[in-house]
Amino acid sequence: MINLKDPTLFRTENYINGKWVGGSGRHIEVLNPANGTLLAKTVDGNADDACDAVEAAATAFKTWSKVPAKERATYLRRWCELILENADDLGMLMTAEQGKPLAEAIGEVNYGAGFIEFYAEECKRVMGDIIPTVANDRRLQVYKQPVGVVGCITPWNFPNAMITRKAAPAMAAGCTVVIKPDAGTPLSALALCELAERAGIPAGVINVVVGSDAQAIGEVLTQHKKISKFTFTGSTAVGKILMAQCASTVKKVSLELGGNAPFIVFDDADIEEAVTHCVSTKFRNCGQTCVCTNRIFVHEAVAAEFTAKLQHSIAALKVADGFEEGAEIGPLINTQALEKMDALMADALDKGAKVLLGGARHKLGQSFFQPTLLNNISDSMRLANEEIFGPIAAVQTFTTEGEVVEKANATEYGLAAYFFTRDIGRVMRVSEDLEYGIVCSNSGVFSTEVAPFGGWKQSGIGSEGGKEGIADFYETKFHSLGGV
Ligand code: NAP
DSSP: OOOOSSGGGOOOSEEETTEEEOTTSOEEEEEOTTTOOEEEEEEOOOHHHHHHHHHHHHHHHHHHTTSOHHHHHHHHHHHHHHHHHTHHHHHHHHHHHHOOOHHHHHHHHHHHHHHHHHHHHHGGGOOOEEEOOSSTTOEEEEEEEEOOEEEEEOOSSSTTHHHHHHHHHHHHHTOEEEEEOOTTSHHHHHHHHHHHHHTTOOTTSEEEOOOSOHHHHHHHHHHOTTEEEEEEESOHHHHHHHHHHHGGGTOEEEEEOOOOEEEEEOTTSOHHHHHHHHHHHHHGGGGOSTTSEEEEEEETTTHHHHHHHHHHHHHTOOBOOTTSTTOOBOOOSSHHHHHHHHHHHHHHHHTTOEEEEOOSBOTTOTTOBOOEEEESOOTTSGGGTSOOOSSEEEEEEESOHHHHHHHHHOSSEESEEEEEOSOHHHHHHHHHHSOOSEEEESOSOOOOTTSOBOOEETTEESOBSTTHHHHTTEEEEEEEEOOO
């Protein structure tokens, strides 16, 4: 059991039309990835539940969309305050169901609340236009109006923030939402609904349907005629399927998909800083984030120094159950993720990679894997091309700026990229030449609700965060007024 200060945040039913709904009697078992223990049996919702939620959201849209932005902002601010007041409990739920260290989980709760705070403010500043007329008896106006009901599907690696990053701008804009969280991490999503209810957010404005049949629920959210926009965070492979499904009703689509982030260290870099940020970007959430460092490119002149210091820092990381004091690396999400690490290691070793640290399952068992450092990496290895999504750092070397930029761009992904150099001219050249939606120089820290987060190429469509993150939840209407 999870020892919450407020046990009523522990919800296991769907939240539809402002009510907790039990469903058909089938259940999903939510397991703790650190030890396999059963945390909860939640309802196992289905396509009918998703349809009920869409109908509720469509009805609620009629009134919510007419509530003045300033009033919607008041509801959202109250929701944000309740989330912050309950951050410790929300963090506990997340660590239990997802595995990330508790401090990291509470950090995500605060980050997630930031989107609600930001969009409560931003929705008051979404303006239309008055266009200089082309005829004296006409006036030309442009309105921004909420798009309608929004379908959302979210992943397990950020069970809180990936929901608020979608729901907050949507609700702030006057839309209503139906969310399907990952079946492995539903408790964080349901607790957010409990707090939305306490904040007085009207019935039907936010709905959550938990279910193991993602395909069936996904078909409702991508094809239902009463849904106007669909937004997804998850893998590129699933994103492509869902985008195709949305075509049948021409929904507006936003996608936040996979990444393959390069981390480039030039020969004039501050090596200590580069090592610190390489560790934080590579090993955050046990390597399971879409913006995790995936390919490390180090200039040959500093490769020996950088790799030795990186090895030292990785060796100091504390691997433990996320609830243990000082834990820095928790478990992988499940045994399939562990098996993927085994397969990536076998492929890399077969093709000549050298293990400097780790390389195998961790003695803690369950789905723990050792923080790992490899070098002698070649282009043909799977981990030089695929999203690793685990605690394996793989170092390659390069000689020239042109060569490394070309290698960094040689991927179908384009989400986040990192590089370290003290040369200001190179900072400008490389930041312009990297084909990524987020480019981070001389730091690995960038996530904030006030700036746009989104991928190029097959990493996605659209942005979340910043003023861009609310724009897609509005339709543009041109009103041509005659007879003046
Ligand atoms: P995933 O397998 O694509 O799952 C994501 C969500 O889609 C889950 O809720 C899943 O449900 C659902 N889903 C799976 N198949 C579906 C289908 N056929 N129809 C409808 N829904 C379906 O991704 P994941 O492994 O959970 O998440 C990791 C991926 O997300 C990585 O690639 C990561 O890079 C990406 N990600 C991207 C961002 C970003 O902002 N760009 C942020 C975080 C994560 P169930 O699991 O319940 O079946």
